[in-house]
Amino acid sequence: MRTIKHLNTFAIGLPFVILMSYPIFKESALFYSLLSTMATGFIQVILGLYMLFNNPNDRKLQFYIVNVVTFFTLWFINDYIDYNDILTLILFFIPPLLAFYLTFIIYKKAKL
Structure with a gap:
């Protein structure tokens, strides 16, 4: 679990670390x-x-994966209908919410 926590922290921090090089690049x-x-x-x-895969009965992880699949399904539908403004706005906010939710799950499990 410790490795998963470190990988998640790296993944979350990567865009911010790159952005910190803005004054130079x-x-x-x-x-x-x-x-x-x-x-x-x-x-x-x-x-x-x-x-x-390691814990298939975890409801929080099942909820996360269902929402990931829902996001990509809505993205496909949005492309198919030539980009509805409201759906595009909704799709803009889903990935940060999913990232926060998975991070919450990982840090909660790391404490156990």
Whole structure:
């Protein structure tokens, strides 16, 4: 669990560390910081699937994975209907909420 906690902390901190180089690299730091949020999401989904594989009866992890699948389904639907403004706005806020939720789960399990 300690390794998972460290990987999650790395994934969450990566965009912020890259963004801190903004005074030196200017716009490229901003670009790579935003790009690294995809790596954060990928790492977190892999961690969530790994944790669910090890503990398939955990309701919180099941809820997380269902919401990840829902996010990608809504993203596909939004592309199919040529980007509805309200749905796009909703999809903008889901990844940070999922990142916070998985981090909450990981830190809660690390204390046990």
